[in-house]
Amino acid sequence: MTDLFPSAQTGPSSKERKYDRQLRLWAASGQKALEESRVLLVNSDGPWGKQSTGVSGVVGVETLKNLVLPGIGGFTIVDPATVTEADLGVNFFLEEQSLGKSRAAETCRLLKELNPDVEGNFQSKPIAELLKKDPDFLPQYRLVLVSGPLKRSALNALCKAARDLNIPMLYTRSVGFYSTFSLQLPPSFPIVETHPDPETTQDLRLLNPWPELAEAASRIDNLETLDDHQHGHVPYLLLLLHYIEKWKETHNGNVPSNYKEKSEFREIVRSGARTSNPEGGEENYDEAVGAVLKSLNPFSLRSAIREIFEMEECKTPRADSSDFWVIASAIREFFQQHNVLPLPGSLPDMKAQSADYIALQNIYKTKARKDIEEVTNIVRKLESILGSRPAEIPEKDIEIFCKNAAHIKVIHGCSIPEIDREARIFKAIQNSISVPDSLIPIFIAFQVLDKIVTDIQEGTLSAESLDSETAWNAQTDRVLSALTHNNQSIIDEDTQERIVEATQELRRTEGGELHNISSLTGGLVAQEALKVITRQYVPLDNTCIFDGVRSRSEMYKL
C-alpha cells in the first residue's frame, strides 16, 4: 500500500519534548523569559537565638524546586545556616551527609540535580552583608524570594533595594499549619498576555460591523430562497447581522438595546429556522439564538482599560518609557479616533461550510491586520517624536498587544505589608477583619510571632520566648491596641477570640515549619513567580493567607 502521508522528518526537539506540558500554558515566549531569568532566594538570616536555629527555609527550597523544573535560567541561594537534624525532618533537599554543612551549599547542590539546564549558586553569608559589599549583587536578578522572618533591618534594606531596582519580590512565612506570602511589585507592573477565559472575551462587533463585514452579511439577503442545505449552514454570525438589519428597518435604524428588545429579537431569529427537516431545526439558528444576549452588546471600554488610558505614562509617554507604555499610548490614540480598540481578529468555531467559515474568518483577520498596521504607524510616529529610544519596538510585540488590548492589566505594586508601617495597611486590616471567616487573624498572628523573633534577634527576649505565654500575650496586646487605638469597636470580642486562637495555633510548632504546608505554599509562591517572570496571567496583588487547619486561602490587598 502506498503511504499517502509519510512521517514527519522533524519532530519536536528534546527540549520541546521535555517542556511540552508547560509550553502549552505559556508558549515559547514565556519559556524564553523564564530561561533568561535568574532568581535570588534569601532563605534565612541566621539563627534567632542561641538555642534556636531560625527559619528552616522549606518554602524557599520548595519554591525553587518548582522553578528549576520548568527551567529558569539560574538561581542563587543565600543562607548562612548550617544543616541540623531538624532540617532533615522537614527539608527534602538535604540528606544525611548534609548534617553540619552549609545549608546554602547543600540545598543548591541537590536542587541543581533536578535540571541540568539550570545554573545554581549559593552564598553562606547574611544578605545584609552581600548587599553592602557588592552593589552589583542584586541587579543580576529578575526576582527575589525571601523566607521570612529576616532581621528587620535586613528586610527593610532588601525591600528598598528591590523597589529601587524595580525587581519584584516575594516574601513568605510558613509556620505550623499556617502560611502567608506577599508580592512586592514595582509601582507600575503591566501585563499584556493576561490569558482571559476565551468564552468571555469575544469581540465580534455585530452592532457596529465594518464595511467588509456588513457587505458579507448583505450577501445573504436571499436567505428565504436558499435550499435547506445552504440555509442550515449560514454562519450564525451572518444570520445575526442579517436579522439586525431587518430589525433596524422597523425600529428607526436602532439596534435591539435592552433585555426586552433582545428577547423579542431572539424570538424573531428563532422563528427564522426551518423545522420541516429530519432534525426538526437548524444548528446554526440554535447557535444564533444562543448568542443574542451575550453578543449583541455595543463596544464598551472596560473600566480597567479606561483607567490605564488615564494614567500619566499613557497620556504622555517619555523617551525612557517602556515599550508597553508607548504601545498603550498608540492604542489610546487609536481609540480616540475610532471609539473601539483594535480588533482581536479571532472567530469562534460555528456551524458552517468550510469555505464560508474561512471566508468569514479572513474578514476578521484582515480587519485585525489593518488595525495592527494603523497602531504600528502611530507607534512609529511616537517613536520618532520621542527620539533616542534604544531600539525600535518589535512588530510582534505590537501585534500581541493589539490582540490582547481589551484585557491588558497594570498592577500598582506596593511594599511587603507590615502592620505598623502604614496607615493604609491598618485600614485594609480593619476593613477585612470583621468579615466572617476572615483569615486576617492569621496574618496578625504572624506579625505577633515576627515581633517576638525580632526581639529575640535583638537580644531583648530569650529564645525560649517562642513558647512563652507572657511574651505572646504582651505582643498580642501590643498589636491589638495598635489596631484599635483610634476605634475601639473595630475588634469585637469574637474577632479578638479568633486572633487569640490563631496565635495559639501558630505557637504549636514554636516557629517551625510543617513540610506539607511549606510544600503547598512553595507551589503557590512558585506559581506567582512564574506569572511575574513570564509576564503572563495575573499575579497576586498583594497578600495571600493560607489556613491549613481549614484548608482555605484568601487574598488581601494590604
Place this chain on the structure above:
Amino acid sequence: MASADSSLRWKHLHKVLTKSGPFSDEDWVPGPETITALETSKILGAGGLGCEILKNLALSGFKDIHVIDMDTIDISNLNRQFLFRQSDIGKPKAEVAAAFVEGRVKGVKITPYVGKIQDKDEDYYMQFKIVVCGLDSIEARRWINATLIGMVDPENPESLKPLIDGGTEGFKGQARVILPTLSSCIECQLDMHAPRPAVPLCTIATIPRQPQHCIEWAHQIAWQEQRKDHPFDTDDLDHIGWVYNAALERGKQFNIHGVTFQMTQGVVKNIIPAIASTNAVIAAATTSEALKIATSCNPYLDNYMMYAGEEGVYTYTFEAEKKPDCPVCGNLARNMTVDPEMTLQDYIDTLGDRPEAQLKKPSMRTEEKTLYQRFPPQLEAQTRPNLKRKLRDLVENGQEIAVSDPAYTIDFRYRLLFK
C-alpha cells in the same frame, strides 16, 4: 517509640502531635500514642502526583508507604516529576520514585507496585489506613472509589479507608476527602468533571473549519482507511508524524492554517497541560489531609477544595453533597441469608415479598454472570434457564448481586449468605 535522635529530627512535626491546638478535637489525646499511630499507619499513594505525594508522606512521618503506578518515565514528565532524571527514561515510575525517597528520608519504607490499581483486590486495599490518589483518569478514580465503598463493613470500623483525591489541569486543581459511605463520593460528584468537548464526526469528515478538525480527521478517519493494519500508538512519534502530515495536507485542501506538530500531539493524546507548581499545591493539600486524618492533630477537609491560579491565588472550599440516589454509595450492599438449594425463580419471588422493597420485576447479575435479565427478549430467553437452577449453582456463598427494578430509580445490592 521515638528515639532521642528522631525526636530532634522530627521536632516540628512532633510538636503538633504532642500539643493540642485551639481547633483540634476535644477528645484527642496528643502524645506518643499519636506519634506511634502515625508511624504504624500503612498508607497508599498512586497516580501522576506520585512524586510529590511520596515526598510529602515521608516528611509527614509516615513510615510504611506503598505506591502504585503503571507508567514508565517519559521525557515529558521531567518538567514536574522531580524524582526522575534523563537517565531514568523508560524505567517504571513506582520503582524509581520509591528508591529515591527511601534513600533520601531515613527510616521510611516504600513498597512499589508497577501496575494498575485495578490489578489489586480488596484484600490488598484492606491493609491500608488511608489511600491518597492523584490519578489522571476518571475511570481509575471511579474504580478506586467504588472499591473502597464496597469494602466498608459497618461491623468493622477499620474497613473504612478514607480516600484523598487530588487532580490538576494547568493552573487549576482540586483536592477532596472522601469517607467511603459516610460522605459525598467521587460518583456523587461525577458531574463536576466536564466531559471532553467533542466535535461532530460529520464536521470532521466533510466540513472542517479548524486545524483541530483536520487533525481529528487524520487521526480518526485517514488512519483507519489507510493504515488499518497498524494499530495507532500515541507514543510513537512516527505515527504522530504521519497524522501531522495528513492533517497538514487536509488543512491545505481547505485553506485552514495552524496545524502544528505540538497541536497534533495535543489533540491525539488529549494532552492536559501540567506544571510542577500546581502539582505541588494539590499534592501537598492531599497529604496534609492524610496527616490530619491519621493523627487528629487538626480537623480534616470537609470535603472539597478547588484551586485556580490564573488570576491571583483563588481557592474555594466547600462541602460537596452526598447524593441519595448515587449508584455507588446511595444503596449499599445488605446481607441476605438464603437457602442455597432454592431456585432463582423462588428467590425472585421472595424479593417481591420483602418489605423494604417489593421488587416485582427485577433483573439481576453478579460481576461475572447475568443471572436474569427481563429485557430485551433475546437476553431474557438466554437467561431464562437460570430461573430453574439452584442458587448454589449460580452464585458463591457471600457473593454480591445487583438488582434493578423498573419500580425504583435506585438499584439494590445484596450479599447472599448461604444458610
Place this chain on the structure above:
Amino acid sequence: MLKIWSMQQQAENAEGAGGKKKKKVTAAQLRVQRDLQELTLGSTMKMSFPNPDDILNFTLTIEPDEGMYKGGAFHFSFSVNQNFPHDPPKVKCTQKIYHPNIDLEGNVCLNILREDWKPVLNLNAVIVGMQFLFLEPNASDPLNKEAADDLRQNRDAFKRNVRASMAGGTVRSVHYERVMK
C-alpha cells in the same frame, strides 16, 4: 485518627460469609442492566448478546419496515466501557453500507454518540437515534459525502443507489455488502 476508627471494634461478622470477598458488580454494569431493562424495542429491532454474561458488548440489528432502507437488516456493534455513562457507548456498523451518515468504515454520525452525549442519556436514546437515521437519512451533515450529495441532488437516484447497495451491488465504484433480510 478518624473518630470512627477508635470506636469499639465489634466482634467479627457473626455470619462470617465465607472466604475472600468476591468482585462486585461495577457501576457501568449496573447502569447497563437498568438501561437494557428500560429499552423499548419495536418490531424492527433485535439485540443479540454473543456472551449473555457480558452485557457491555452486544449487537443491535435494525430492520426498517418503512422508508428507503425497508427490507434491510443492519448490524451495529455496541461496546460500553467501564467509564459509562460518563463516556458514551461506542457504536459501529459492522457492514459496509451506503448511507450519508455512516462511512465505509462503519463510523456513525449521531450527535448523542459524541458531542451531545450526557450521562443522563441512556441506551434507549441511542437506539431511537439510530433507528431514525434509517427513516430519515440526513444529507446536510454527512459522513459519506457522495451518498449525501446523491440524496440532496437527486432523491430518486439516491433511492435507487440504496436499493442497489443493499442488494450487494456497486455504487460509484464502491462495492457494498448485501444486507437484505
